Amino acid sequence: MPSNIPNISEAEWTIMEVVWSRSPLTANQVIQALDGHCDWHPKTIRTMLNRLVHKQALRYEQSGREYLYRPAVTRDRCVKHASRSFLKQVFGGASSSLLAHFVQHEKLTDEDVDRLRQLLDQRKDA
Amino acid sequence: MPSNIPNISEAEWTIMEVVWSRSPLTANQVIQALDGHCDWHPKTIRTMLNRLVHKQALRYEQSGREYLYRPAVTRDRCVKHASRSFLKQVFGGASSSLLAHFVQHEKLTDEDVDRLRQLLDQRKDA
DNA sequence: CCGGTAGTATTACAGACGTAATCATTCCTA
């Protein structure tokens, strides 16, 4: 029984972040959490919640006349899944190339660099 | 005049890789290059070449009765663009988190690690 | 000169996505 991570689109990812960080919540709470950040119509957000349930990225339980949504997949698993796809598609699976790219082209503070060095040190080398 | 990087889908990316690495080539050469790797129908590949031209990810010039395709955007720019989107979507734009993730969860040889340390050293710190 | 072949261009079609509007149900309130 392998992962079975549902495909979460870009817009859906935004919804998932909210649910991951404050689960469980009602549709309205999701809408409020996004108010100001996105400007999606509430209907749109409800639609996306629905789709995410169908994709089995979210679950819900009834609570009064509303639903309480929770993640059905952990953020970790989704991050890993998305990272793998990206790594494969853009860097041909070579994590070293990917890392080189980000070290060279994206901003890092000195602290970031230090922490990264530590991670490299702690890495259990084969 | 900002970037204007066209959106290149996953399947299209495969085509682009071929063109980036051996440009210029004819449709048939792309088809042959992919033979064995993908199993797309030749018609499918021609369709994708066409779409990529419309998206202005590829250009072509006539050569006899065929076209010679070339990239209209560099791989570098596309990699950077895709990396930014991914970074933003999955790691909220924090490159340090992204780097930590890949260092901790993806395979790296000892040489990879050494090279990465060097890159960190060479980094022009602010 | 005519028809087949090899290219390109156009069309097809289902499923995903972004973005909602409309429908149906139910509960609260006047």
Add this chain to the structure above:
DNA sequence: TAGGAATGATTACGTCTGTAATACTACCGG
């Protein structure tokens, strides 16, 4: 008790994707 408001369900619709098939056109060979 009937009507409106809130919620979830269904439907809508244009674009993008994956995956081709079909149409058109021009050149080559008989």
